[in-house]
Amino acid sequence: MNSRNEALFQRAQRTTPGGVNSPVRAFRSVGGAPRFLARAEGARVWDADGKDYIDYVGSWGPAIAGHAHPAIVEAVREAATRGLSFGAPTEAEVDMAELLCELLPSVDMVRLVSSGTEATMSAIRLARGFTGRDAIVKFEGCYHGHADSLLVKAGSGLLTFGNPSSGGVPADFAKHTIVLDYNDLAGVEEVFQARGHEIAAIIVEPVAGNMNLIKPAPGFLEGLRRLCTEHDAVLIFDEVMTGFRVGPLGAQGLYGITPDLTTLGKVIGGGMPVGAFGGRRDIMEKVAPLGAVYQAGTLSGSPVAVAAGLASLRLTREPGFYEGITAHTRRLTEGLAAAAREAGVTFSADAVGGMFGVYFSAAVPASFADVMASDRERFNRFFHAMLDAGHYFAPSAFEAGFVSAAHGEAEIDATVEAARKVFAGLAA
Ligand SMILES: Cc1ncc(COP(=O)(O)O)c(C=O)c1O
Numbered sequence: 001m002n003s004r005n006e007a008l009f010q011r012a013q014r015t016t017p018g019g020v021n022s023p024v025r026a027f028r029s030v031g032g033a034p035r036f037l038a039r040a041e042g043a044r045v046w047d048a049d050g051k052d053y054i055d056y057v058g059s060w061g062p063a064i065a066g067h068a069h070p071a072i073v074e075a076v077r078e079a080a081t082r083g084l085s086f087g088a089p090t091e092a093e094v095d096m097a098e099l100l101c102e103l104l105p106s107v108d109m110v111r112l113v114s115s116g117t118e119a120t121m122s123a124i125r126l127a128r129g130f131t132g133r134d135a136i137v138k139f140e141g142c143y144h145g146h147a148d149s150l151l152v153k154a155g156s157g158l159l160t161f162g163n164p165s166s167g168g169v170p171a172d173f174a175k176h177t178i179v180l181d182y183n184d185l186a187g188v189e190e191v192f193q194a195r196g197h198e199i200a201a202i203i204v205e206p207v208a209g210n211m212n213l214i215k216p217a218p219g220f221l222e223g224l225r226r227l228c229t230e231h232d233a234v235l236i237f238d239e240v241m242t243g244f245r246v247g248p249l250g251a252q253g254l255y256g257i258t259p260d261l262t263t264l265g266k267v268i269g270g271g272m273p274v275g276a277f278g279g280r281r282d283i284m285e286k287v288a289p290l291g292a293v294y295q296a297g298t299l300s301g302s303p304v305a306v307a308a309g310l311a312s313l314r315l316t317r318e319p320g321f322y323e324g325i326t327a328h329t330r331r332l333t334e335g336l337a338a339a340a341r342e343a344g345v346t347f348s349a350d351a352v353g354g355m356f357g358v359y360f361s362a363a364v365p366a367s368f369a370d371v372m373a374s375d376r377e378r379f380n381r382f383f384h385a386m387l388d389a390g391h392y393f394a395p396s397a398f399e400a401g402f403v404s405a406a407h408g409e410a411e412i413d414a415t416v417e418a419a420r421k422v423f424a425g426l427a428a
């Protein structure tokens, strides 16, 4: 272990819970000390000891153009010189809202916020205000940020640390959250049959990315759409992760489903804190100051963050952007799967656009239960061996991975080559 990383971790733990400002970063489930990152460029990150890694975390998704892309950095620099924050509307916010409405046909109006959590929390409140109902449906292992109603049987760090429902959430709040199995449409139908009139919304990750990666089963998203329409409930696609990541129109474009509300984050901030929720005009018109559902933010629509987001989205509009990223992600997952097969290691991998999953299980998981049955101890050994070899995967068996436009064949092939050696060691 490198000395400066360890020293920083020791120091951080004295003043910050777990030494980190977001739990998954702490390496708790994989063991060891987290790498403290000092800089990042393109497909690479450098830690505090100067060791570099090919990065498959990508700041947990936002870095789709690669780290510190010159166009994004310049947009930030230029915006910052004009003022960091005004607390008043700006032209860039109008540009961003128009762009999001143009890119996502389901979105007539949009409100900018500062994180994915704010986006989902606000969308839930809006759905409740619009329908006059309290209950919401979410799926086990899906993570929608850390608002109280959504921290029930959630994924990401909660799943990683084996405590999927957070402390501090009153039972009176949690009782309004109905938790069902992802990809089990029959289960959702049953609940709507019994309680459809109480349900304000279904919130779903259209491709689950916080319990590793799980694709929606054929007909699952279509079924959710139908049930929401039949029961006058609001269908919320949480595209904080999938938005402009799995394709140019997000998961809703990829699967051809029109949600009522969409939540966004990550890519639309280009690495700066931005989130958004938007959708049907009749629903969005319930948001203050037009309607009675209150939502606000001192730094909402931050001019610097919006400049970064606009620059990031412009880069994704370049011809061939998604074709390239999709092909490279596929090259990675196919290469890893082939390397594991050669070594005789039980392993599978899958990808959607620039998002991927690696699983120590014979088949690609289709449910939460499948993911839970994968070999986590082997994942941890794989993770550390790859890290030592200079390849930075998410420090948890329950997180999706991300490829950026800066990952070319050279980077992907170097990772697959390293994995070949690592799998050989795992087989032994
Ligand atoms: C699908 C999904 N929704 C919501 C969130 C919350 O976003 P944030 O971490 O920006 O609050 C995340 C990530 O953390 C996410 O992956």
Ligand SMILES: N[C@H](C=O)CCC(=O)O
Pocket (backbone or CB within 6 Å): 022, 023, 024, 025, 060, 143, 156, 157, 209, 210, 241, 399
């Ligand atoms: N899975 C989370 C986001 O998508 C990981 C980010 C975090 O919680 O720090």
